[in-house]
Amino acid sequence: MRLKKTLSDISIIARIYYLQFRDQTGKYLFSGLLIPLASFLMASATAGSEPRQQLRFFTGALLLSFSILTIMWLGSILIEDRFYGRLKLFITAPVSPASYVLGVLFYANVLGLATSLGFFLGAQILSVPIRPQILELFLVVFLTLTTFAGIGVVVSQYAGTLQAGGVLADAVSIILIFLSPVYYSMETLPKSMQVLAAFLPPTYAADGISKGLTGKTGVGEDILVLFIMSVITLTVAVRSVRWKEG
Amino acid sequence: MRVERRGTGAFMNDRQRKTAISIRGLIKRYPDGTVANRGIDLDVFEGEVLSILGPNGAGKTTLVRQITAELNPTSGSIKIKDVDPFLEPLKAKQLMGVIPQEGALFSHLTVQEHLYFFGRLKGLTKGSARAQVERLIPLLSLEEYRKKKIKILSGGTQRRVFIALALSGDPPIMVLDEPTAGLDPAARRDVWDIIRAVKKWGRTVILTTHYLEEAELLSDRIGILQGGELKRLGTLEDLYRSVPKTYRLFYNGAGESAERPSSERVVYDAADFEGVQKIIEERRLTEYSIRRISLEDVYLELIGAERKKNET
Numbered sequence: 289m290r291l292k293k294t295l296s297d298i299s300i301i302a303r304i305y306y307l308q309f310r311d312q313t314g315k316y317l318f319s320g321l322l323i324p325l326a327s328f329l330m331a332s333a334t335a336g337s338e339p340r341q342q343l344r345f346f347t348g349a350l351l352l353s354f355s356i357l358t359i360m361w362l363g364s365i366l367i368e369d370r371f372y373g374r375l376k377l378f379i380t381a382p383v384s385p386a387s388y389v390l391g392v393l394f395y396a397n398v399l400g401l402a403t404s405l406g407f408f409l410g411a412q413i414l415s416v417p418i419r420p421q422i423l424e425l426f427l428v429v430f431l432t433l434t435t436f437a438g439i440g441v442v443v444s445q446y447a448g449t450l451q452a453g454g455v456l457a458d459a460v461s462i463i464l465i466f467l468s469p470v471y472y473s474m475e476t477l478p479k480s481m482q483v484l485a486a487f488l489p490p491t492y493a494a495d496g497i498s499k500g501l502t503g504k505t506g507v508g509e510d511i512l513v514l515f516i517m518s519v520i521t522l523t524v525a526v527r528s529v530r531w532k533e534g
Numbered sequence: 535m536r537v538e539r540r541g542t543g544a545f546m547n548d549r550q551r552k553t554a555i556s557i558r559g560l561i562k563r564y565p566d567g568t569v570a571n572r573g574i575d576l577d578v579f580e581g582e583v584l585s586i587l588g589p590n591g592a593g594k595t596t597l598v599r600q601i602t603a604e605l606n607p608t609s610g611s612i613k614i615k616d617v618d619p620f621l622e623p624l625k626a627k628q629l630m631g632v633i634p635q636e637g638a639l640f641s642h643l644t645v646q647e648h649l650y651f652f653g654r655l656k657g658l659t660k661g662s663a664r665a666q667v668e669r670l671i672p673l674l675s676l677e678e679y680r681k682k683k684i685k686i687l688s689g690g691t692q693r694r695v696f697i698a699l700a701l702s703g704d705p706p707i708m709v710l711d712e713p714t715a716g717l718d719p720a721a722r723r724d725v726w727d728i729i730r731a732v733k734k735w736g737r738t739v740i741l742t743t744h745y746l747e748e749a750e751l752l753s754d755r756i757g758i759l760q761g762g763e764l765k766r767l768g769t770l771e772d773l774y775r776s777v778p779k780t781y782r783l784f785y786n787g788a789g790e791s792a793e794r795p796s797s798e799r800v801v802y803d804a805a806d807f808e809g810v811q812k813i814i815e816e817r818r819l820t821e822y823s824i825r826r827i828s829l830e831d832v833y834l835e836l837i838g839a840e841r842k843k844n845e846t
Contacts, residue, residue, distance in 0.1 A: 293657060296654060297655055300651050300654050300655055301655075303651065304640060304643065304651055307642055307643060307647065308640070308642045310642070311642045372638045373634065373636040373637045373638035374637075374638045374639070374640055376634040376636065376637040376638070377637060377638075377639070377640075377652065377699070378655070379604055379634075380602055380604070380627065380630075380632035380634055380637070381627060381652060381655045381656060382624045382625075382627040382628045382655070382656060382657060383624075383627075383655050384624060531604075532603060532604055532605065532606060532623070533599075533604065533605050533606065
């Protein structure tokens with residue numbers, strides 16, 4: 289009975305956020321598709337269109353899209369919900385903080401997975417050489433979206449003000465992608481940056497997605513690390529949600 | 535803490551009534567050292583409207599947020615129909631419909647989407663949630679707005695939607711934190727009518743307000759919070775009786791003494807009506823007005839006395 293209520297709460301919260309998305313498809317097309325596409329085209333134009341490079345830039349564009357959608361955009365929505373008082377509607381309802389976080393993650397996953405499909409179709413048009421391993425790719429994308437959305441929730445809860453929250457969400461979203469070896473290989477980074485990158489989820493997401501897109505082996509390691517990172521992020525996200533003050 | 539209460543009749547009745555919310559020795563100390571609630575004892579009875587009045591910073595919202603399980607108390611206990619909101623917050627929230635003070639609706643959702651989704655979050659099945667939408671929309675005169683998004687609705691209509699949300703799931707208790715704050719007089723009266731109707735449906739209502747008129751018109755009992763303490767609690771009559779002078783005589787003091795300007799209006803407070811009559815006879819007044827003290831007089835006297843006490 290309790291599980292049924294929890295699952296129902298998760299799906300309703302996801303639907304509430306989906307309906308918000310319904311009103312913002314223009315913003316979605318711009319930030320979730322056009323900006324990442326522009327990054328792909330720009331990188332291809334400057335660094336050449338050799339298949340391996342193209343695949344890396346394609347993976348980078350996909351991760352940039354995930355980061356913009358989940359940390360920057362969703363994070364900002366959650367920050368607004370908190371500071372404008374909309375979060376109070378959930379807090380005062382018989383809903384657990386875990387259901388709220390999982391509802392948000394569910395929405396982020398549906399949006400991200402749909403976006404991925406769009407990207408894979410786009411890859412055909414742009415002649416990016418991909419041979420996707422569906423299951424592995426699905427797992428990497430799912431865990432990446434869960435981790436990113438979890439980070440979005442944490443950012444939204446720790447922001448001191450509405451304005452600071454917006455800046456923080458933008459900064460975290462961009463920094464995560466550009467500090468991780470997403471658009472370039474790990475070897476090109478200085479040693480200290482390599483150590484930092486080893487703790488960043490996009491490092492494993494980029495590796496896992498590019499392997500999943502080309503049919504290479506070794507995706508399991510990335511899936512394992514991403515799984516651990518998503519569990520940690522999820523736990524921190526649930527604990528960070530200000531459902532009750534001390 | 536001691537709550538001043540005059541007359542034993544109300545006490546005898548209170549003992550016989552069923553308690554919806556029971557608060558004992560509630561203390562809330564914030565991490566910065568501010569003590570917002572100082573040992574509050576309060577029973578809210580089933581089917582009554584209890585208003586909590588108090589100046590800004592008196593601890594009204596802190597009290598409400600502890601009742602709604604949004605805030606942990608430092609010590610003391612709260613029971614919502616025998617459910618402890620700190621141990622079983624979801625169960626307690628199921629029993630309450632809440633209008634939070636700084637709450638807002640989702641601007642992208644329509645009125646009926648709000649009612650449906652939050653009905654479902656209250657645990658209603660799909661069918662019951664849909665039926666509830668059909669019941670609440672006419673009840674709160676929201677027919678013409680049912681498919682409108684919140685962002686285009688006026689503040690008064692949004693407040694009606696909030697009340698509908700608080701009623702969704704049919705909770706026996708309504709907790710309304712300043713439900714008419716920021717509304718124009720007409721919208722405020724609309725909300726009052728709804729609160730009266732909610733009481734008729736047998737719900738228990740606890741509301742905080744800054745509007746004394748609102749408390750006077752809607753409440754069965756009124757509590758006055760000051761400095762985190764519940765200074766007064768009782769019916770309007772109890773509160774009137776709690777101040778020493780309950781009648782106020784106004785007359786023109788022309789010629790009463792050499793020091794007094796002829797145009798000055800004299801206000802005389804008396805403990806009872808006989809006292810007023812005595813003054814009228816003694817001073818042979820022909821033009822005067824008498825009025826019984828209002829809640830505002832009680833409130834200001836209490837708040838003023840407390841301020842003076844704090845200053846000394």
